[in-house]
Amino acid sequence: MKVNENTAISTAGVLLVPYDSRHVPTYHAWMEDEAIRTATASDRLTLEEEYENQVSWRADADKLTFILCQPLAEKDTEGDSVAAGIDDAxxxxxxxxxxFLYPYEEEEDGDRQGNQPETNTSQPLLYSGEVDVMIARPEHRGQGFGRAAVTAFLHYILEQNRAAILYEAVAAEATASPTTPTQTQPHQLKQLMVKIQATNEASIGLFKSLGFAQKGSVNYFGEVELTRSTLDAPAPTAYAEKVYKRTDA
Structure with a gap:
């Protein structure tokens, strides 16, 4: 997504910056770890493929991503910008x-049924939003970075930028399918969801503590699905959206 292309999120517990090409070598090194690939259900990619992925993630209107970094030093929180290449070195x-945004579906009589009729433009477009978080560096696990990142991320999406995020997704769909009738009702986010390896008790516990509830049992891939239909998210301590300032642009 482009909605966060120039936005960083600063909180007392973590700094989130848009995923830029400068981050790819470090990200690729993380993904060389088989345990991380298994936990994130990711394929092993070459460095060149990882650069291509970064470009597509920026362009795709159904995907939003940030890189997690250590929080800004107190002296750096006063300004309105984050220094690319320095604060996210x-x-x-x-x-x-x-x-990730998906068309919302609900279960009826044991089957998955889409509740967005193709020809009924009086109904709103409904979406599910899947959240996925990874703490790559072992020394940073168990330090509260995951909780800080998820709470900041949910506040950014649900309270600050929900309309813009959904607008970008819907506008991309309209461009891709110009013959699709225009919806007369606003698009809506219906629920949040996460899919986590059943053995990852720490991550499951984190999301349950943030209001997510397990849905069903372990699936074929060894994952559990947790959902949340309450779509509010209070601001974490010292939350601020700042300009991601690139000096090499």
Whole structure:
């Protein structure tokens, strides 16, 4: 998504910056770890493929991503910008957090039924939003970065930029299918969801503590799905959206 292309999120617990090409070498090094690939259900990619992925993630209107970094020093929180390449230098990078938009579906009589009729333009477009977070560096796990990142991310999406995020997704769909009738009702986010390896008790516990509830049992891929239909998110301590300032642009 482009909605966060020039936006960083600063909180007392973590710094989130848009995923730029400068981050790719470090990200690729993380993904060389088989345990991380398994936990994130990711394929092993070459460095060149990872650069291509970064470009597509910026362009795709159904994906939103930030790189997680150590929080800004207190002296740096006063300004209205984050220094690209400095505040998010490789040694300060911790992991990433992602948001995927899907058409919302509900279960009826045991089957998955889409509740968005193709020809009924009086109904709103409904979406599910999947959240995915990774703390890549082992020394940073168990330090509260995951919780800080998810709470900041949810506030950014649900309270500050929900309309803009959904607008970008819907506008991209309209461009891709110009013959699709225009919806007369606003698009809506219906629920949040996460899919986590059943063995990852720490991550499951984190999301349950943030209001997510497990849905069903372990699936074929060894994952559990947790959902949340309450779509509010209070601001974390010292939340601020800042300009991601690139000096090499």
């Amino acid at each position: 490789p040694g300060r990078m911790i992991g990433d957090i992602n948001f």
